[in-house]
Amino acid sequence: MSTSATSQPPAGSPQTGTPRRRSSVRGLIVTSILMTVVLMVGTGIIYPLVMTGLAQVLFHDHANGSLIKNARGQVVGSSLIGQNFTKPQYFHPRLSAAGKGYDATSSGGSNLGPTNKVLIKNTIAQANLIRKENNLPANYPLPADAVSTSASGLDPDISPAYADLQVPRVAKARGLSQATVLALVKKYTDGRTLGILGEPRVRVLQLNIALDNTKK
Amino acid sequence: MPSWLIGNAIAQWALYSVLLLLSARPVGGYMYRIFTGQRTLFHPVLRPVEVGIYRLTRVDEAEEMRWYTYLLAILAFSIVGLLITYGVERTQQWHGGFFNPQGLPNVTPVLAWNTAVSFTTNTNWQNYTGEATMSYLTQMFGLATHNWMSAATGIVAAVALVRGLARRTASGVGSFWVDVVRCTLYLLLPILFVFTLFLVWQGVPQDFSAYTVAHTLEGTTQTIAQVPVATQEAIKILGTNGGGIMNANSAHPFENPTPLSNFFEMLSIFLLGSGLVYMFGKWVGNTKQGWALWAAMFILFSVGFFTAAGFEQNGNHLIASQAHVQTLATSNQPGGNMEGKEVRFGIVDSAMWATITTDASCGAINAWHDSFMPLAGLVPLTNMATGEVIFGGVGAGLYGMLMYAILAVFIAGLMVGRTPEYLGKKVESFEIKMASIALLISPANILFFAALAIVGTWGTAAIFNPGPHGLSEVLYAFTSMNANNGSAFAGLGTGTPTLQPAFNFYNVTGGIAMLIGRFLFLTPLLAIGGSMARKKTVPANLGTFPTDGPTFSILLVAVIVIVAALTYFPAYSLGPIIEQFLLNAGKTF
Numbered sequence: 001m002s003t004s005a006t007s008q009p010p011a012g013s014p015q016t017g018t019p020r021r022r023s024s025v026r027g028l029i030v031t032s033i034l035m036t037v038v039l040m041v042g043t044g045i046i047y048p049l050v051m052t053g054l055a056q057v058l059f060h061d062h063a064n065g066s067l068i069k070n071a072r073g074q075v076v077g078s079s080l081i082g083q084n085f086t087k088p089q090y091f092h093p094r095l096s097a098a099g100k101g102y103d104a105t106s107s108g109g110s111n112l113g114p115t116n117k118v119l120i121k122n123t124i125a126q127a128n129l130i131r132k133e134n135n136l137p138a139n140y141p142l143p144a145d146a147v148s149t150s151a152s153g154l155d156p157d158i159s160p161a162y163a164d165l166q167v168p169r170v171a172k173a174r175g176l177s178q179a180t181v182l183a184l185v186k187k188y189t190d191g192r193t194l195g196i197l198g199e200p201r202v203r204v205l206q207l208n209i210a211l212d213n214t215k216k
Numbered sequence: 217m218p219s220w221l222i223g224n225a226i227a228q229w230a231l232y233s234v235l236l237l238l239s240a241r242p243v244g245g246y247m248y249r250i251f252t253g254q255r256t257l258f259h260p261v262l263r264p265v266e267v268g269i270y271r272l273t274r275v276d277e278a279e280e281m282r283w284y285t286y287l288l289a290i291l292a293f294s295i296v297g298l299l300i301t302y303g304v305e306r307t308q309q310w311h312g313g314f315f316n317p318q319g320l321p322n323v324t325p326v327l328a329w330n331t332a333v334s335f336t337t338n339t340n341w342q343n344y345t346g347e348a349t350m351s352y353l354t355q356m357f358g359l360a361t362h363n364w365m366s367a368a369t370g371i372v373a374a375v376a377l378v379r380g381l382a383r384r385t386a387s388g389v390g391s392f393w394v395d396v397v398r399c400t401l402y403l404l405l406p407i408l409f410v411f412t413l414f415l416v417w418q419g420v421p422q423d424f425s426a427y428t429v430a431h432t433l434e435g436t437t438q439t440i441a442q443v444p445v446a447t448q449e450a451i452k453i454l455g456t457n458g459g460g461i462m463n464a465n466s467a468h469p470f471e472n473p474t475p476l477s478n479f480f481e482m483l484s485i486f487l488l489g490s491g492l493v494y495m496f497g498k499w500v501g502n503t504k505q506g507w508a509l510w511a512a513m514f515i516l517f518s519v520g521f522f523t524a525a526g527f528e529q530n531g532n533h534l535i536a537s538q539a540h541v542q543t544l545a546t547s548n549q550p551g552g553n554m555e556g557k558e559v560r561f562g563i564v565d566s567a568m569w570a571t572i573t574t575d576a577s578c579g580a581i582n583a584w585h586d587s588f589m590p591l592a593g594l595v596p597l598t599n600m601a602t603g604e605v606i607f608g609g610v611g612a613g614l615y616g617m618l619m620y621a622i623l624a625v626f627i628a629g630l631m632v633g634r635t636p637e638y639l640g641k642k643v644e645s646f647e648i649k650m651a652s653i654a655l656l657i658s659p660a661n662i663l664f665f666a667a668l669a670i671v672g673t674w675g676t677a678a679i680f681n682p683g684p685h686g687l688s689e690v691l692y693a694f695t696s697m698n699a700n701n702g703s704a705f706a707g708l709g710t711g712t713p714t715l716q717p718a719f720n721f722y723n724v725t726g727g728i729a730m731l732i733g734r735f736l737f738l739t740p741l742l743a744i745g746g747s748m749a750r751k752k753t754v755p756a757n758l759g760t761f762p763t764d765g766p767t768f769s770i771l772l773v774a775v776i777v778i779v780a781a782l783t784y785f786p787a788y789s790l791g792p793i794i795e796q797f798l799l800n801a802g803k804t805f
Contacts, residue, residue: 027274028285028289029292031273031275032289032293032295035269035393036297038273039361042400043360043361044356047405048356048360048448051409051412051413051444054413055422055423058417059413062418063416064421065423066419067428074431075429075431076430076431077432077433078430080470081440081469082469083433083434083438094559098464102438104438104441105439105441106345106463109467109555109584109587110555110584110587111584111680112587112681113586113587113683114532114553114590114795115683115798115799116681116682116685116804116805119555120534120538124539126539141540141542142539142540142542143541144531144553144554146541147539147541148553150467151464151467151557151558151581152462152467152558154464154469155558156469157560158559159548159549160548161546161549162549193476193479197228197231197475197478197479198478198565199560199561208433209433
């Protein structure tokens with residue numbers, strides 16, 4: 001026990017602690033009701049409205065969901081929300097358990113446990129599909145994110161390794177050189193933040209939009 | 217040494233730890249100023265608001281409450297909030313077009329009960345899909361407000377206990393009302409103001425407009441749900457509440473869009489819990505008393521993180537061998553077990569978040585714990601079962617840790633054969649009885665309800681993953697609700713109305729488990745505060761066991777580990793532990 005420090009009253013702290021008056025039960029209930037209502041109005045109505053106003057002024061684009069529009073002004077998606085791609089000329093995203101796949105009103109994961117037969121079966125099926133679509137040999141080691149279901153079901157990213165193995169397929173389907181496609185993949189790859197945080201990743205939707213805007 | 221150890225895991229852990237350490241003193245010192253009624257930076261703006269609230273709510277600012285009055289005020293405040301929320305949920309059909317544009321029906325009684333309890337107790341266990349069940353008025357007014365109020369309640373309960381420990385021959389432990397108002401205005405509001413805007417800057421939406429229909433590149437449509445996420449996200453994290461606005465919680469790109477938002481959300485979960493520990497040391501007049509607890513918490517956090525990260529990076533050998541999937545991390549893919557994880561977070565950030573969210577009573581998730589490897593999933597389970605004392609839920613972490621501290625000095629006292637002392641006061645039979653009651657409530661609550669669930673179809677019908685993993689799901693559910701955490705092995709279909717008996721069973725028993733875990737745990741600890749406040753200090757002598765050094769930190773860690781291991785080991789050996797052995801042997805279900 002550090003001796004003198006504990007026996008001295010800390011400066012400035014009220015050490016008296018003598019009850020001034022007994023609060024009545026009725027007073028307690030009245031104050032409970034009033035306090036709850038005051039705090040609910042303050043934190044549940046006034047505060048969110050003020051913050052919405054500030055956010056809309058300061059970060060208008062982000063506050064509204066980071067939406068991406070095409071040349072005609074039509075919303076094609078959000079830069080933060082993944083969407084499904086199955087055609088060979090597009091980079092494919094991860095497996096999704098959100099609704100019927102990439103349903104942005106019904107986010108969620110598979111919740112399959114590590115010893116669940118369904119998990120192993122689904123993973124093997126996805127691995128076989130990727131190998132077939134991309135003409136990969138049966139022993140080609142696949143990146144872990146390519147065969148697994150994301151947490152949100154709306155993961156906008158894939159790993160650079162998963163993008164790389166799709167480059168030949170996408171290039172062939174579009175009649176572009178692999179170098180052109182690879183350069184675009186590089187352009188839409190983010191490294192770790194500050195070199196430490198998170199994981200390297202490729203933004204699938206922006207990459208596919210860029211591909212659509214690339215002339216042969 | 218495995219490659220992940222030398223790589224990114226250590227770097228992220230180190231950066232996180234340094235920032236947490238640096239934040240403890242300013243945050244804790246500031247809390248000390250607030251709760252001792254000193255002037256703060258925000259007084260020119262907020263002091264008139266504070267005085268106005270006292271006038272409106274008929275609070276006498278100078279009142280001093282005895283511990284049981286303080287407890288009664290906590291209970292009254294919580295019950296009123298609970299009833300209002302229940303009422304709001306049960307009257308949804310009359311909320312009108314502005315507050316209920318979808319015309320959602322009234323929430324059913326069992327679900328309304330479970331949800332009202334869940335938010336009042338800082339648990340935020342969610343047995344519903346928000347957008348399909350709750351009207352805007354229910355979300356904003358009935359649920360989101362509890363994030364503030366339950367956080368403030370937890371913090372001030374810890375403050376009252378600390379006052380009790382610090383004061384001598386005093387009968388009062390402060391005024392609950394004054395503490396709650398000061399906590400809300402001077403502590404939560406300024407931090408949330410900055411944090412909310414930071415999140416919007418990172419991409420978290422904050423608007424009230426209707427959902428946007430996007431026309432996708434492949435010619436279909438995608439409806440993008442935008443809600444005022446940022447304000448709720450910030451308090452949900454800082455107040456260790458954890459209730460998601462979106463079903464995927466903080467794994468959803470709108471709740472947690474970038475590695476940077478993820479990092480600061482993780483930091484915010486521990487921020488106030490860590491600050492409170494420093495505040496405790498300062499208040500009892502010896503900051504080393506606080507640092508000794510801080511060190512014990514930090515050791516347990518680090519062990520948990522590296523355990524979870526190790527097993528997750530190791531991945532699932534069945535998938536690796538049968539589907540030829542990489543498990544080692546390389547420079548261009550994360551490896552490991554990526555089921556139920558996001559690419560931007562990978563293995564390290566997901567394992568770290570899972571550890572932090574259950575060290576504290578947060579319960580927000582950025583990866584699905586149900587899909588974790590068995591022994592990685594054991595980390596969050598154990599964190600919650602030990603009472604979330606590793607920095608912990610705001611307030612609850614500190615008062616839980618002080619319970620272990622009192623047990624630790626008691627055990628040390630038994631070893632040297634002297635009356636135990638803590639903070640210069642004799643720890644006597646009343647305190648030990650109260651600490652023992654608090655200690656026994658959690659296992660009784662968890663194991664009773666989990667046992668009840670697995671003896672009949674009312675409980676087992678909701679199980680999603682077969683085999684030992686199913687038992688883990690049930691254990692996790694009641695551990696989470698008892699500890700007021702709110703995270704889940706979410707395969708467990710407790711919220712599926714079609715499973716009628718299971719739906720009723722989990723909603724009703726879960727509500728009871730959450731109330732017990734919150735208020736029956738708190739009561740003996742406030743009693744200790746009241747009893748310690750009355751005592752005189754005795755001068756330290758040669759026989760006094762020092763509680764402000766590394767020996768005490770290590771003893772504390774040992775007490776926590778031994779108590780938790782002895783209590784829960786039999787149940788865990790039938791769940792996650794045997795599942796890992798079976799997985800190693802290649803068995804699936």
